Amino acid sequence: MSDESPLIRSLRTAVAAVPDDVPLRLHLAELLLDAGQGDAAVGEAAVALTHAPGDPQARALMARAVGGPVAPVTQAPEPPVTQAPEPSVTQPPAGFDWRAAEQEVGDAVPPRFAATGDTAEAVADAPAYDIEAPGRIRLADVGGMQEVKDRLEAAFLAPMRNPELRRLFGKSLRGGLLLYGPPGCGKTFIARAIAGELGASFMSVSLSDVLDMYVGQSEKNVHEVFRAARAKAPCVVFLDELDALGAKRSRSHHSGLRNAVNQLLVELDGADGDNEGVFVLAATNVPWDVDLALRRPGRLDRTLLVLPPDEAAREAILRYHLRERPIDSVDLGRLVNVTDGFSGADLAHVCDTASETALMDSARTGTVRMINTKGLLGAVRQIKPSTEAWFASARNVAMFANDGGTYDDLLAHLKRKRKL
Structure with missing residues (x-):
């Protein structure tokens, strides 16, 4: 250079x-x-x-x-300028093969019209709701709560597991069960375990899946839920938050919701189809707000109170939420004794709170501090059981609105806990 x-x-x-x-x-x-x-x-x-x-x-x-020869540069002749013809609607030239032309451009140009015939019918028949295949969760996976398991076995599962006895006593392969109790106590998990025990598919339905702003669509959605369940029988249809989906029609100001409840009653009766193999489970925190017609015989006629976890269940829940966290000599027995009345969600909150405190201490001191019994007990003192508010309101209902002994099991529990 x-x-x-x-x-x-x-x-x-x-x-x-x-x-x-x-x-x-x-x-x-x-x-x-x-x-x-x-x-x-x-x-x-x-x-x-x-x-x-x-x-x-x-x-x-x-x-x-x-070092090569110079390539000659030639100027391409300009095409003659011709006047574009005026656009007009004319017939294609004779002998033009439209089918061959369509196949040639088929990959680049989408079809102008939607498919009809068998394809459209297949789309229309496709299920609109997610249906889970039979799961592996069983009642044995539910920690503790033996009384709940025994009642489920006697009132619901045993007849379903014994087809010979069911036919002998004229028991139909259908049924409805309403799970109620304080929030966060595992009603949804129990419903999945029941589906696993029955070897049935599982479909969870909430208000947002059904209610629609257009007239008549809510009823159609309810019908589609049961149509899809019948096609996948045996199937468990789980109606979550039944007090929202099946609220008392006398208190509902929304015509769409009232009509949805009416349609739900029709489907539970099997008037529009055979419900053989369709098991309807529902869960609610406020059964007294559920329309009474839903709880008549042949519908959700069996009721099961799901209480806060007992000692065995609390120990299992604590073990589960601490299994992947750094702990040091945690006294589970002591924690179980001081968490009576805590729901499963409350126990998860206790573990989260103790974990956050240990994390902050570790960040502040620069040394990892393990989660110990003292930290967990401190978290227990900070958290008030969420079930207390529920029992406060349920107590009045059980005492003064226990028509037909619907809430006898709740009254018995309150007496054992000396809350009456």
């Missing part, structure tokens, strides 16, 4: 300032070629051709630099 002439250096500076000046760059390339710098000349000619691909001087200079 230091042996270059002052003219070449000046031209380099000029080309750097005006990089798209093709004649100037070609002049630099010619000087480089004359000075014996063929590679540099090829580079400059190549850049010139990127700016002017058809420039004859650039092509000739490139040919000289690489």
